[in-house]
Amino acid sequence: MSTITIVGTGNMARGIAARALAAGRNVEVLNRDAQKAQAFAAELGGNVTAGTVGQPPAGEIVALAVPFEAAKEVVSAYGDGLAGKTVIDITNPVNFETFDSLVVAPGTSAAEEIAALTPANVVKAFNTTFAGALAAGETSGQALDVFIAADNADAAAAVSSLVSDGGMRPIVAGPLKRARELEGFQFLVMTLQANPAFETFNWNTGLKIVD
Amino acid sequence: MSTITIVGTGNMARGIAARALAAGRNVEVLNRDAQKAQAFAAELGGNVTAGTVGQPPAGEIVALAVPFEAAKEVVSAYGDGLAGKTVIDITNPVNFETFDSLVVAPGTSAAEEIAALTPANVVKAFNTTFAGALAAGETSGQALDVFIAADNADAAAAVSSLVSDGGMRPIVAGPLKRARELEGFQFLVMTLQANPAFETFNWNTGLKIVD
Numbered sequence: 001m002s003t004i005t006i007v008g009t010g011n012m013a014r015g016i017a018a019r020a021l022a023a024g025r026n027v028e029v030l031n032r033d034a035q036k037a038q039a040f041a042a043e044l045g046g047n048v049t050a051g052t053v054g055q056p057p058a059g060e061i062v063a064l065a066v067p068f069e070a071a072k073e074v075v076s077a078y079g080d081g082l083a084g085k086t087v088i089d090i091t092n093p094v095n096f097e098t099f100d101s102l103v104v105a106p107g108t109s110a111a112e113e114i115a116a117l118t119p120a121n122v123v124k125a126f127n128t129t130f131a132g133a134l135a136a137g138e139t140s141g142q143a144l145d146v147f148i149a150a151d152n153a154d155a156a157a158a159v160s161s162l163v164s165d166g167g168m169r170p171i172v173a174g175p176l177k178r179a180r181e182l183e184g185f186q187f188l189v190m191t192l193q194a195n196p197a198f199e200t201f202n203w204n205t206g207l208k209i210v211d
Numbered sequence: 212m213s214t215i216t217i218v219g220t221g222n223m224a225r226g227i228a229a230r231a232l233a234a235g236r237n238v239e240v241l242n243r244d245a246q247k248a249q250a251f252a253a254e255l256g257g258n259v260t261a262g263t264v265g266q267p268p269a270g271e272i273v274a275l276a277v278p279f280e281a282a283k284e285v286v287s288a289y290g291d292g293l294a295g296k297t298v299i300d301i302t303n304p305v306n307f308e309t310f311d312s313l314v315v316a317p318g319t320s321a322a323e324e325i326a327a328l329t330p331a332n333v334v335k336a337f338n339t340t341f342a343g344a345l346a347a348g349e350t351s352g353q354a355l356d357v358f359i360a361a362d363n364a365d366a367a368a369a370v371s372s373l374v375s376d377g378g379m380r381p382i383v384a385g386p387l388k389r390a391r392e393l394e395g396f397q398f399l400v401m402t403l404q405a406n407p408a409f410e411t412f413n414w415n416t417g418l419k420i421v422d
Contacts, residue, residue: 106318137422185396188384206421210350211411
């Protein structure tokens, strides 16, 4: 059985772990704090092991379930240690001070900036799925759409397989630079969650292409 | 009863007209070719009149149901003739030669470029709704989400009212510059329609925030 390594122990880590376990994967959880990782693994139950960020990841897929700045630090610290791995970038590089733009420049993306720091095959995924929806595996009874962008076809296929095995619909949107559009739109969706005009939007919606 | 003027006689004009009539609005159709406008108005039936582009629009709302380059030409030709009007920009400024980027620079949008050419209150709307879905008023039994971006609150409210009266869900996303994210993501959605990997996507999907 293949393994997915998840870096982080927050709500997005919990959501991705839930779907990976539903997909029948082994899960390895890494945190800077080994005790936090162990407690998180115990909470998740199932085929979950724990370790410390910096140790060689057991997974062929490494999901960085941490914010943008931390994601850059993690891949930089690993250096060549992630070569050959499929690294999932879930980040939304929102400027939370203004909530009016991204912190990456127009014409680029967090995914591309992370990819520039690592020899791993970086895949954008799960940036449009909120943690609660991932944990539940659906939104209002509808399967989640998971948008995927990657330059490496094998890496995209591996993440696509994880997504479909976890009961979601993978939408492989194109090369990694399509992360620009994915990050841009999710920023807009995030502003709506924080907008009191939308009473039913409470960081629990799902972005979907209805067909 | 208020009137909406629609510039253009293509599929998007047909879809917007259908929803405006469902909303109980009068519709005026303008085309460069008066005969085309008259034939289109006759086809639509109901409270529809026809005229020629360049004549003063009867509607408080003027929907430019034409491509980006034509939309710029129309507002430029009208000059101050659109002052005080609410002008809907529906365009997706996709580079159809490469299908890999927009023709507007990163950090701007077609909506902002159009707004720079007219004293009208420009509202981005209907750029994420395909013509067939507008004509039907739903996608797979779900109400359409219509994303709206505008700097003028009254103009946004007028379009929002048109959308909800037409049986759709208005999502007022913020200032006109949010059109950057709306145009960017719809570009991605359009590439998926043209992608043979998505057999069920055939220029008929609906982009929706499921809650």
